[in-house]
Amino acid sequence: MRRINIPVIVVLLALTAMQVSAQKVTKASSTVKMDAFINALIKKMTLEEKIGQLNLLTSDMAVTGPVMRKGYMEDIKAGRCGNIFNAFTPDYVRKLQQVAVDSTRLHIPLMFGFDVIHGHKTIFPVPLAMASTWDTAAIEYAARLSADEASADGLDWVYSPMVDIARDPRWGRVVEGAGEDPFLGSAIARAYVHGYQGTNLDTDSTVMACVKHFALYGAVEAGREYNAVDMGPRRMFQFYLPTYKAAIDAGAGSVMTSFNTINGVPATADKWLLTDLLRKKWGFKGFVVTDYGSMAELIPHGVAADKAQAANLAMHAGVDMDMMGMAYSGTLKELVKEGKVSIAEIDNAVRHVLEAKYKLGLFKNPYLRMNDDRAKEEIMSPDKLVFARKIARESIVLLKNDHDLLPLKKTGTIAVIGPLADDQRDMIGPWSGAGDWHKAVSILQGIKSAAGNQAVILYSKGANITEDTSMLRQLNSNGGDIVPSDKSPDELIKEAVETANKADVVVMCLGESQGMTGEAASRADIRIPACQRRLLRAVYKTKKPVVLVLSNGRPLVLTWENEHIHSILETWFLGTEAGNAIADILFGEYDPSGKITMSFPYAVGQIPVYYNELNTGRPRNPMQKYTSKYLDIPNAPVYPFGYGLSYTHFTFSNLTLDKNIMRPETPLHISVTLTNDGNDAGSETAQLYIRDMVASVAQPVKELKGFQKVFLKKGESKTLHFTLTANDLKFYDQQGKWVYEPGAFKVFVGGNSRDVLERDFRLEK
Ligand code: BGC
Numbered sequence: 138m139r140r141i142n143i144p145v146i147v148v149l150l151a152l153t154a155m156q157v158s159a160q161k162v163t164k165a166s167s168t169v170k171m172d173a174f175i176n177a178l179i180k181k182m183t184l185e186e187k188i189g190q191l192n193l194l195t196s197d198m199a200v201t202g203p204v205m206r207k208g209y210m211e212d213i214k215a216g217r218c219g220n221i222f223n224a225f226t227p228d229y230v231r232k233l234q235q236v237a238v239d240s241t242r243l244h245i246p247l248m249f250g251f252d253v254i255h256g257h258k259t260i261f262p263v264p265l266a267m268a269s270t271w272d273t274a275a276i277e278y279a280a281r282l283s284a285d286e287a288s289a290d291g292l293d294w295v296y297s298p299m300v301d302i303a304r305d306p307r308w309g310r311v312v313e314g315a316g317e318d319p320f321l322g323s324a325i326a327r328a329y330v331h332g333y334q335g336t337n338l339d340t341d342s343t344v345m346a347c348v349k350h351f352a353l354y355g356a357v358e359a360g361r362e363y364n365a366v367d368m369g370p371r372r373m374f375q376f377y378l379p380t381y382k383a384a385i386d387a388g389a390g391s392v393m394t395s396f397n398t399i400n401g402v403p404a405t406a407d408k409w410l411l412t413d414l415l416r417k418k419w420g421f422k423g424f425v426v427t428d429y430g431s432m433a434e435l436i437p438h439g440v441a442a443d444k445a446q447a448a449n450l451a452m453h454a455g456v457d458m459d460m461m462g463m464a465y466s467g468t469l470k471e472l473v474k475e476g477k478v479s480i481a482e483i484d485n486a487v488r489h490v491l492e493a494k495y496k497l498g499l500f501k502n503p504y505l506r507m508n509d510d511r512a513k514e515e516i517m518s519p520d521k522l523v524f525a526r527k528i529a530r531e532s533i534v535l536l537k538n539d540h541d542l543l544p545l546k547k548t549g550t551i552a553v554i555g556p557l558a559d560d561q562r563d564m565i566g567p568w569s570g571a572g573d574w575h576k577a578v579s580i581l582q583g584i585k586s587a588a589g590n591q592a593v594i595l596y597s598k599g600a601n602i603t604e605d606t607s608m609l610r611q612l613n614s615n616g617g618d619i620v621p622s623d624k625s626p627d628e629l630i631k632e633a634v635e636t637a638n639k640a641d642v643v644v645m646c647l648g649e650s651q652g653m654t655g656e657a658a659s660r661a662d663i664r665i666p667a668c669q670r671r672l673l674r675a676v677y678k679t680k681k682p683v684v685l686v687l688s689n690g691r692p693l694v695l696t697w698e699n700e701h702i703h704s705i706l707e708t709w710f711l712g713t714e715a716g717n718a719i720a721d722i723l724f725g726e727y728d729p730s731g732k733i734t735m736s737f738p739y740a741v742g743q744i745p746v747y748y749n750e751l752n753t754g755r756p757r758n759p760m761q762k763y764t765s766k767y768l769d770i771p772n773a774p775v776y777p778f779g780y781g782l783s784y785t786h787f788t789f790s791n792l793t794l795d796k797n798i799m800r801p802e803t804p805l806h807i808s809v810t811l812t813n814d815g816n817d818a819g820s821e822t823a824q825l826y827i828r829d830m831v832a833s834v835a836q837p838v839k840e841l842k843g844f845q846k847v848f849l850k851k852g853e854s855k856t857l858h859f860t861l862t863a864n865d866l867k868f869y870d871q872q873g874k875w876v877y878e879p880g881a882f883k884v885f886v887g888g889n890s891r892d893v894l895e896r897d898f899r900l901e902k
Contacts, residue, residue, distance in 0.1 A: 230291030246503035266709035280332025298329035307360025309658030312690030316734025323383030350395030411455030432462030529718030544725025552640035566710030567655030583716025599633030654690025728819035785815030
């Protein structure tokens, strides 16, 4: 190794210190400048103008393109509305901005927000799918590309990342998050924020992130949308709050409140949550916006009698901006007159909003993100499509592959059957606001173009997505798009069986429509819909080898499928390049490497089922009645957290700790050998878990504390290194303190949360 002499190091350190302190000085002086600018502006503002800055209104979409309701247009002109969402395309947004900048007294620019959740026009896989990549660099890059596109289309602010930890797949919104684990979820939350915001918000290609839904929305009771949340502080702090904190520590500029109550108090009116925790304890400096109408929903929640009381509660709790609740705009003036809300409180909220606009560079140039040339260059650019295909491939999880049925060979006759096969609409998922599904690649298209003329591809629809008329009515009530076939279910199945009989192998494309997941899409039965199960059984009876390709937005109950079907690929909703990515994996151009981030339950009755559970005083013993278990099903899910197969095979060996006794001040070094002993190159995600064996508060049987995704050539071995510090062993004690306690611990390493090697160590002071 080259030796570096000491004086050089000293000079380097001094230079670094100078750079850091220069950065601090620049930052401090830019904050002073911002403060002076905003103080001066606030001084000039009337109360009405201030209230306008706290108001967020929606634009609408007509067949002819985006339109603004007449009344809202008047509000913008009069300075009664400072922020718009659901408005994009440079031309349209420019027109609205011109109204604000030219017609209002103080020329304060509008800020434009939108639900850019997994891509703007180029649609990447749904967030639960992207989480399955365990590739935070790729997720950050997806957010970066989304920011490039969104900012080129007139947007300043995106309503992402959604970081709600969820253990209940009945809840449709699990599709928007990263799954059940706070450690992985936090890493992913940081990746999104860094991707969107970059290092400087004041550029034409960065956008402000909005962390949502604060807080605990993922824990709605029984998985029923908008339902109540009841949770003790330990579960809250250990499992559910870390992801929000991670996004905020990463610098997220805004936070959105959630629809749910927390222990009886709606999040939008929760002073403890929004002020004591978020601002005072966590030091959040950005602004807080409600979710859609959630300020007005304080009335049906039963904590406010009218909008005035709702606004009063929200303002005192720490909400800065009202999204479509019309509570601030309609009542704040009166509340000030009555002395219920002070001008200082309003100024405080206005300051948070104006600071965001300042940081976004909007006062310098209100048209910063409205550039037709950039729009032409950025939107759906070839590089984005290439990346969309790459991350889509990485998101696919191989759940089962008996007798190495996959990858398929491009020969003979392949039957592609199922309602999701020749389907573009569903591929882009439920939260793809600006995405054009006509540009999405269906599974059938992907398979056909990959196979070329090397194999014969047959197709049959086989079933509608669902025959449940009540569900269909609800799905279609919002302009849904499930178009049932003219043929009867029996006819469809008959045709499909005939098609299967002509083929060497059958690819069954089943699952959910995009509308069956996402917001307002809770399901009590999370199996594949009944008519599709009938189809699958009929095709299974032909005895043809069957590959099940699933498109869906949540963990499904796949107990029957896991017992009977040879190969199962979980492909979620993969976005614009879905079909191509699926074909890449089906034909073995790439090795599947995704790992699920939520447990797939054995039965709905098992929910919530998650890997980081407590042991109980009577851990399961199938031979003893009085232990913690079900009489009719196992405790374990069908597929555990972190699980996913590959076409090749990986073995973990030689799990070694550098010491048996760890002291708080010295990290524990862990190494393990990972060998690719299968027949292909491929990637494996090594996962490190710990268990605190004896603590003053019962600790989970496993907790993820590290992961590494590693690519290995066929036959290659690598030694992987992990480090644990005393900080990684901390938990909340009975006094709510974040502590580690000396004693016995276990370390586990493996390719999922179930199949692991383990070692013991002790922490001693
Ligand atoms: C959703 C949010 C979303 C907002 C704005 C709400 O219904 O809960 O996630 O950002 O609408 O579209």
